[in-house]
Amino acid sequence: MKKLDCGSVDCTQVVSQLWDYLDGELTEERMRDIQTHLTACAGCFPHFDFERAFLKALAATRKEDRMPGVLRARIMEKLREAGCEGLTSP
Ligand SMILES: [Zn+2]
Secondary structure: OOOOOOOOOOHHHHHHHHHHHHHOOOOHHHHHHHHHHHHHOOOOHHHHHHHHHHHHHHHHHOOOOOOOHHHHHHHHHHHHHHOOOOOOOO
């Protein structure tokens, strides 16, 4: 099982907290950790970009709604496909 070096924060943690990050609901330190990871991790950044764009579009129609767990799970799945979590077997 290989794992990409994505910095101090695990890809799984980043994705699971990405919504909170985008909402600005994390501590400053945590925000920084995730931001650092996102800029360093080629696997997570596209997801961040996607989610940011998605949230932006969503905010246009709904104000204070959270993503359903289903969507979150789908993103986790995509990350796994990208091998970022090191959970994929080739
Ligand atoms: Zn990552």
